[in-house]
Amino acid sequence: MDMNCGKLKKYAFRVTKHRNVASARVRVPGGSLNAKVLGQVQYIAETYGNGEVHLTIRQGFEIMGIPFDKVEEVKKALQPIIDELDINQSERGAGFEASGTRNVMACVGNRVCPFGNYDTTALAKRIEKAIFPNDLHVKVALTGCPNDCDKVRMHDFGVMGMTEPQFDATRCVSCGMCVRKCKQLSVEALQMKNFRPVRNVEKCIGCGVCAWACPNRAWTRSKEQYFRITLLGRTGKKNPRMGIDFIKWADADSVVKIVSNVYAFAKKYIDPTAPGGKEHIGYMVDRTGPEEFIKFILQDVNLPKKAEIYRPLNWSGIRYVGLKSEPFYVGKDVNPADLAVFQKPLPLK
């Protein structure tokens, strides 16, 4: 059997541990789909695969047990799904192109969640349209509110929905529900003063719990939808870490532009020897420093006046390898006598 594995992977097939067997991966931008997609997934799994489907971590399907010689047929059978999900594609019938940039994930958002501050799936689809298909390794995830059910801080770009609470004093009945709920569910940014809640603007994370809690529509959401953008979280073997705050009170246009801008940076700074041409953006930034990265991603971005950019950017995380010293071994790397200073008991006061 001769198979061009690179080409296979480029169309989102996995080369599995089983000889001559692939699995077909279907991404669902924003995680919401019409149920008829499920019917086609079932058809492909039962017709070409072994009948098993894995729900992937990034909100897709992995249709398992596809023999190599069925791959071309499966690509054609995927077309109705691609059409239904409205996915960018350079050639009809060729299947999903998705080798580098990963599915744009989203929590269920305000289509059903009472706390969601925007339509996460709609924005995910908008980002999909802007960045797919692309070979560079970029992970984007969206979540409806700062509760971050989608764990967006584990991605290169995390997007959290925010609202700017609006207060109408003429509708306030001083019940204190907003203050209680902000304390219980959020960051304690509200305090009662002169029978009215006072919002600590610095502290407020724009979660919208006050608007959700208010029984009389004194607190409502802003017309504008805002976003917190977090940067360069990652999993991985070297230095897994949470993404850190980059911009508070960004708007949707800026989110799309900032994410789109990352590709120019990656093209310039990717390690030319990176295996398969894939490298986490974060490792490039470890080499260039954050300022160079920010210069690229803020290119032609028009942030709303309200936006606050966090500086400086410092990541931490667990470091198994990298910039800090390697683990050392007493006796081999260090003279035991040098350690004595750490073993003395502290003097009693």
Add this chain to the structure above:
Amino acid sequence: MGYQLSRQALADAFKSWSGKYDVYAPTVFAGTGRFSETDVIRYGKVTDPADIVWDARSDYSFKEILTPICQVLFYFTEHSVRESEFPEKGAVIFLRSCDLHAVKRLDYMFLQNGPEDYYYKTLRDKVKFVLMGCDHPFEGCFCVSMGTNVSTNYDAAVNFKDGTYYVDCPDADLAAALKDHAEGTCDVTADHVEKDAVEVHIPENLTSAIAKSSIWDEYDKRCIKCGRCTLACPTCTCWSMQDLFYTEDGKAGERRRVQTSCMFDDYTLVAGGGCFRQKAGERMRFKVLHKVLDFKKRAGFQMCVGCGRCDAICPEYISLTHCINEKLPQGMKEVLENGK
């Protein structure tokens, strides 16, 4: 004899009224709902009849105009006090039959139940009511059961059909403008609901003995004491007094009254920290029995008008109609059997 008006003609009539009256009606406040990208229907000033919502119940009632949510009574500095100003204009209020019956409850509370309430009366004297013809019940409405489905004591009544407004207007003041702008005349009888979606039966044997039954217990856990039911209710009238001091020396400030709710924690809070109704079930009992038992003993008619707003707004899906139809008979059975 009534008048037939297009949207533009009625808008012109509104304009003629506007010298003397602001027109208030249920209208959409876009994006102001509890959840993002959801709307609220509540009372606001309208100048275009097209902004009036006909096809849904308003989440909050007209009472916000007659008993403002936050009403400053007077301003004070040292030895002088100045009464707050009332709106210059009167109000034309569009409302449905159940709500017009609620006005009767408000009038009873503020005008007949002891000395007249000056603030209510001052606003009330300058209000005209326009009945909105209502030809079908919304989910959870029960005006027929409460006998509030028909109203005749209106200043004007409007049926809205296929883009045309058909107005009956016994009030001469409002009629003048309608006559000027009408595009035709016809007989108009306000539409009314004839059958409830859910019939509600207040048990005939209901007495305050039910307070001791166990039916209220389940609400201890279900009710979150948010007060939406009473804030949305067109017949709830309770308020709290607030003295707000503008300066720390306490010499200048305002006294205002602010709507409150028997569901709130501070409602039965007394000096020394005592709180008479701590449990949600106790508060539910107080509210329900006020609506369908106690008030009637005093006033001679039920307080609840069956508008269904409390059911529709409850975030915990606690239903007053369910309580009346299912729980009250159960509770009476329980206390009567225990009494034997």
